[in-house]
Amino acid sequence: MGNFERFLSLWVGLAILAGVTLGNLIPGLFIAIAGLEIAHVNLVVALLIWVMIYPMMVQIDFAAISDVGRAPRGLVLTLVINWLIKPFTMAALGWLFFRVIFAPWVDPQTAGEYIAGMILLGVAPCTAMVFVWSQLTKGDPNYTLVQVSLNDVIMIFAFAPLAGFLLGISDVTVPWETLLISVALYVVLPLAAGALSRHRLNRRGPAALSGFVARLKPWSAIGLLATVVLLFGFQAETILARPEAIAMIAVPLLIQTYGIFAIAYAMARTLRLRHAIAAPACMIGTSNFFELAVAVAISLFGLNSGAALATVVGVLVEVPVMLSLVWFANRTRHWFPG
Numbered sequence: 001m002g003n004f005e006r007f008l009s010l011w012v013g014l015a016i017l018a019g020v021t022l023g024n025l026i027p028g029l030f031i032a033i034a035g036l037e038i039a040h041v042n043l044v045v046a047l048l049i050w051v052m053i054y055p056m057m058v059q060i061d062f063a064a065i066s067d068v069g070r071a072p073r074g075l076v077l078t079l080v081i082n083w084l085i086k087p088f089t090m091a092a093l094g095w096l097f098f099r100v101i102f103a104p105w106v107d108p109q110t111a112g113e114y115i116a117g118m119i120l121l122g123v124a125p126c127t128a129m130v131f132v133w134s135q136l137t138k139g140d141p142n143y144t145l146v147q148v149s150l151n152d153v154i155m156i157f158a159f160a161p162l163a164g165f166l167l168g169i170s171d172v173t174v175p176w177e178t179l180l181i182s183v184a185l186y187v188v189l190p191l192a193a194g195a196l197s198r199h200r201l202n203r204r205g206p207a208a209l210s211g212f213v214a215r216l217k218p219w220s221a222i223g224l225l226a227t228v229v230l231l232f233g234f235q236a237e238t239i240l241a242r243p244e245a246i247a248m249i250a251v252p253l254l255i256q257t258y259g260i261f262a263i264a265y266a267m268a269r270t271l272r273l274r275h276a277i278a279a280p281a282c283m284i285g286t287s288n289f290f291e292l293a294v295a296v297a298i299s300l301f302g303l304n305s306g307a308a309l310a311t312v313v314g315v316l317v318e319v320p321v322m323l324s325l326v327w328f329a330n331r332t333r334h335w336f337p338g
Contacts, residue, residue: 011225012319019229023236030233039177040298045230046185052223053131053186055216057194058201058209059141071143074277078147081264081285082125083158089260090122091115091166093252102248110306114249117297117310119166122256123159124289124296125151127186129322130280132220133287136326139280145191147284155289156180163296228319231294235312242309249313257321261286265329268336275336279329287322290315 023030036043094115098106106114126133127148134144201209232239239246264285268278293311301307 011221012228012323015225015228016232016316019232020236020239022229023233024240027237030230030236033230034234039181040296041181041185042230045227048223048227048230049186050190050223052129052220052227054190054194055213055220057131057190058197058213058216059194071274071277073271074143074273074281075147075150077264077267077271077273077278077281078125078151078284079154081260081267081281082151083154083162085263086125086256086260086285087119087122087162087166090256091119093256094118097248097252105244106248113301113306114245114310116167116301117293117305117307117314118249118252118256120163120293120297120307121253121288121290121311121314123162123166124292125155126284126287127152127289127292129224129287129290129318130284132224133283133322133326134280135220136323137279137283137329138276139283140274140276143277144280144284147281151284224319228315231290231312231315235309238309239312245306245309246313246316249310250317253314253317254321257286257317258325261325272337275329275333278336282329283322283325286325287318288314290318 033044034042098111098114103111130148131141131144133139134141197212198209201212261282264282265278268282271278273281290311293314294308297305297307297311
């Protein structure tokens with residue numbers, strides 16, 4: 001890692017503070033930005049995420065994707081964690097904390113909205129951010145692409161029924177347009193742009209490709225930090241008005257994040273996966289497609305709802321925690337086969 005990436009946790013913390021501060025000082029600006037959306041997908045956030053993951057997409061070598069089939073255990077790990085374990089542990093923790101432990105301090109309706117926001121996070125496996133975590137852990141970019149793509153295909157068919165089942169609402173309406181546009185903006189378009197760029201650069205020689213990737217690398221972190229500023233700017237007033245709610249929501253989310261990673265990492269070691277496959281697989285299972293979760297929470301419950309707040313707290317918890325897990329994964333590389 002370079003010096004900037006080495007202190008990325010610090011920059012993320014400053015970005016969170018900047019978002020909350022600016023959101024309270026100039027709320028009109030963030031209200032205007034929040035209004036630039038299609039099907040509850042914010043176009044400015046989508047652009048910043050595009051900037052964040054495009055440098056990783058350029059590194060994808062489609063000719064090497066066929067080799068993924070030689071190591072199917074990494075795909076199995078991703079699917080088991082994302083669809084058979086994580087959604088249910090998230091729902092269980094939400095119920096435990098907001099129906100039992102924190103019940104005396106939260107009214108039932110608000111508690112239900114917090115649980116709903118947590119469930120929406122749990123049923124949306126990471127799509128865009130995982131390319132950042134994969135790069136920071138020196139993961140196999142081609143394998144990561146296949147893992148993400150497979151989860152996206154499953155998410156299109158499983159997100160609505162699984163969310164509806166866990167929310168316990170028979171008539172829950174999941175905005176399919178939001179889901180499809182999110183996948184297109186966060187995965188399909190940057191992937192297509194990256195493939196086209198790589199094809200053209202390869203025609204000019206390996207040096208052109210490596211030089212282009214090196215120049216783009218800082219933009220991933222810039223896109224990440226700008227996205228964090230915007231998301232926290234959108235919820236700035238709520239965050240300052242209800243700090244106790246932020247703390248209560250953060251507790252089960254922290255337990256979920258570290259717990260899922262521990263389960264996934266233990267399974268990866270048992271399966272004897274290569275670290276370049278194991279680390280991204282565990283990161284996909286641990287992190288969330290928070291852009292989609294935020295959009296769906298707003299669509300179903302409203303911008304100022306407890307569900308929307310819970311999904312934004314998910315970002316607050318996820319980014320610093322995932323950076324700590326990146327550090328841990330890099331320090332334990334020797335646990336896995338070379």
